[in-house]
Amino acid sequence: MTAALDLMRTHAALLPLIIAIVGAALAMLCPPRLSWGLATLAALLCAFVTADTSVRVLIAAAPLWSVAEGVPLLADGIGLFASPLIAAVAALALAASGAVLSDIERRTWPLAMALVLCQLFGWLGALAARDLAGVFVAIETAWLASVALLAFSAGRTALGGALRMLGAGGVGSALFLCGVGIFYRSVGTLELSAIATAHIESADAAALGAGLMLLGVALKAGVAPLHDWMGGAFTRPGGPAALVLGTVGVIGALAVIVRLAGYVATSPTIGEGVSIALAVLGGASVVIGSVQAVGAHNLTRLAAYAGAAQAGGILLCVALGSPAGFAAALVQLTALAAAALALFGGAAAGGVQSLEHLDGLGRRAPLAGAAIMTGAISLMGAPLTLGFLGRWRLVEAGVGAGWWWAAGAVIFASLAGVFYGGRLIERLYFRRAGDLFHGPNDAWRWALAPMLAASIVAIAFGVSPAPLLTAADSAGALMLGGLP
């Protein structure tokens, strides 16, 4: 057992990627239900391997290993923190998707499961890639897998949504590629670790390149106002596509932004320009996402728009360019992951599409109701939730850097949260139940329970977040040059 553990730890950088891609290949070959079990197991294994490494390095302060696989991989603080988060989110989403697979034609279930694992492979790869070319390839893998998964969902609207995603993704990819080209021309390297020390010929061009790259990924993360594709993608909220896209897809893309920013925004030559671009985009996302969430009539769209507001907060944290800022971004990322799991999972469990379907859900489906409520109060930034903790860390880091307006943006997001969160809670518990329940009603519905319970527990983690804060602080410090 110890030998196996040692072997696993020796190849800890590559192992999650292998598990994900081999799992995807095997899932395609299995019968429908077995493919679901296999995919869930593979994601769980990925979560275990990545979490083991993260705990050792970020919490137990073990030395960071050097990657000796012969594959261009690079371990850093953000990757170490975000990889287990994404793998865990994917495992929970995969487990829960067992209850809503009927949204997809039965014969394509194995392919759908393989696509989810391909997404996981892509985002984990983007968080471990050593150079920008590797990051690009990995992001495209994840994005195309998301588009294909949505296209397999039932109904013409899903196909339309997939086409919109494909178009938006194409624009994002073009921006990223242009950015990489301009950046390479100015900096002379694509190696992430070499950016900080590289001789930069034209700082403006390098900043433009970095900005375009970040913009390309921001588009895929659903950062407002670049999130037009979300309306189509979240039209049909009950199926596995929305569940996976709203959780794994968004968290994965945001984590990649944080990682890239860790290399470019902290560069002394180009950092300031990138920082301003991120701050502007972040502020806009907070405001636009919050306003759209207030006006949303569909639960998953509301969750997506509220997520865009939260994503804006993450960009603001990253724009600070300090270890405290990166640590705050990681806490916010965790908070968003927990809230997204709760809201998307609750929507799937309750068969909720429009907000009217929420009426009385707290009594009809208590666990789904509790999950949606906790997700809502976390997005509001209510105290003793991860949402509050994330915003507090942003304000702390922002005020420390003299960015008072960032505190204003956070308060604006919280005020908007009061309106849309309050509306959800009122409908859940203070409206008479209608006969609008369309959620999964067979034994498989219990597959959603672990996801909902885990999301509630994760949000409640806001009461005693010491390990999370330690890990986030270590990751931020490691990203910027050494453990605290």
Added chain:
Amino acid sequence: MSAELALLGVLATPVLQALLVLALQRPPGLRDVVHIVGALITALCALRLVGAAAEQESVRLVLAQPLPNVGLAFVVEPLGALAAAALSGLGVLHAVHAAGMVRATQEKAPARLMAFIALAAAATMAVAFSANLFTFFVAYQALTLAVFPLVAHRGDEEARRAGRTFLATLLTASMGLFLPAMIWTYAIAGALDFQPGGMLAGKVDIPTANILLVLFVLGLAMAAMPPLHRWLPESSKAPDPALVTIQGLAIIPAGGIGVIKVAAFVFGPALIEARLASLALIGLAGVGMCVAALIALSRRDLRERLAYSCMAQSLAVVMGALVALPMGLFAAALQIVALACAATTLSMAVGTSAAITTRRNVEDYVGLGRVMPWTFAGFALASASMIGMPPFSGAWAKLWLITALGAPAGGLMWAAALVGVAAVLTFAHLGPLAASALSGKAPTDAFKRPDGASILLAAPVILGAAATLSLLVLADSLARFLSPIWNSAP
């Protein structure tokens, strides 16, 4: 019982009480006994904490460490102990009265009503004993969320609208005004712990102090400062037991406690730096008192009239806390006790009367005292206290308030005059009402129920009225008891 255990008990017992009330809904007798016993244990724990505060025991309870350097912590200090003892003591009467009300009105969801009343009590205790601004903020939010279901309890469109107004006003004010003030304070002081003498003393400049004071006081919308007071009249159509919680035992007292804590423990001597803002806020509160009392005069529905009357009394707490004198803080603390006694008694009396006679309008009260003498005797005594007539509690609180405002150090004769005008207007909207109820001709068809009010409905009103005499004998002792609050204050 150790003081630490009592502190845990005062916070946890109402939560346990709520869970048990929900779990033991049948038989109703068991549910009611659990509700009353829970309130009684809470009151006993609070009483033990008064002893601990009197002996200046150091009692601190840290439940969690959700932020670096900031804990979810509770501490026993005189103001919190006094407020908790008064509110939980009255809470026992309210528990008995609520048990009678749900039977008399054949309430459809009595367990839910009682459970949220208990949760509101827990959050109020947490507000009273909060050790820092963060804990206060958490408890304040919890109180808002616990009382929201009480406001929206009836479930019809009107109740939902009232609930939305309640939630939106209190949460928006706390998130939009109080939270920024808290963050700003943290940035200046580097800590959030309440300190006698003020955490901002010597650390804040004049413009910042003025802005912070406005943010804090308006952010505490539970104190019903205009223009953030709409939630109070809107919520006046809630069930009667819920109204007692809102007006007498939880929301309005919590707002008052918050303002006093901010004045004494956040600002302390720094209140002098915020002189401009405090004068403006005292003026706003004084004018608000008079206008609220005037609006109360125009309301025919007793619940609305009481809501505006309570608003006027709540603003007296704000005036006392902001006057920047120990006398003012003392007056504000007394006013919380006086308001709690009078508002609880009046709300219970109005509830009893409505349950038995279905009458809620002012003109229908003529002569009702003849057929419900105990209930209306309590109503009259509580009205006298609300007006500020000696020897009732309200008189001593207002006397100290007027003295503090009019003293040479306060120099705010105009504010003292506003308090006097508000007292006259309060007399106008409560005095004749009580008099006509007791002296008018008894109606022949008063009772909906032939057997009249049960002892569960009448006894709490009488005991509550008796409590309005408490300050007559306790005022001197309370001055000594509360002195640690202002020993380091301006």
